[in-house]
Amino acid sequence: KQSQRKRLREWLQQHNQSLDVAKLVDWTFVADVLPEPRPKCVYYRSHAVYNNKTNKYVLTANAQHCAQFCGVGNGCYITATSDKPEGPFEIQGRMDTKYTHEGGVGDQSLFVDDDEDSTAYLIHKRAGQAKPKSAAHRILIEKLTEDYLHSTNETLGIFGDPFVEA
DSSP states (O other), X not given: OHHHHHHHHHHHHHOOEEEEEEETTEEEEEEEXXXXXXXXXXXXXXXXXXXXXXXXXXXXXXXXXXXXXXXXXXXXXXXXXXXXXXXXXXXXXXXXXXXXXXXXXXOEEEEEOOSTTOOEEEEEEXXXXXXXXXXXXXXXXXXXXXXXXXXXXXXXXXESSSSOXX
């Protein structure tokens, strides 16, 4: 099992791909979304949105097993930008959230409001180490900066029952 996990981790570190899916059975490789050089992490749960203020596509993803890049806990969120939705995306850095210091990251999604400012939000699961414990594993919504690359640390609250995913 250990060698299988290691092989899977190595595969995930090397395969961040953009795929075109015309039918669910016909997959066409387009490009590596995060080409080398990039931090050696396991990237997953990526989401991309268009920022009409910067004219860039902004991608967020979970990054794990890369303490040298994340610097805290067991993972972090990364942000990357591209001129095209299929990439390639260039990593801009890590996105620290209001509760990054608690360690670990939960599943996340991006949401862009259709208001006149196109305000963006990161919707994510708060880490399991949250205090009080009743706040752990619940949905948190944080407003992002105008370039969508960082949290403003302004939250809209904590929602849902414990142990839900974003």
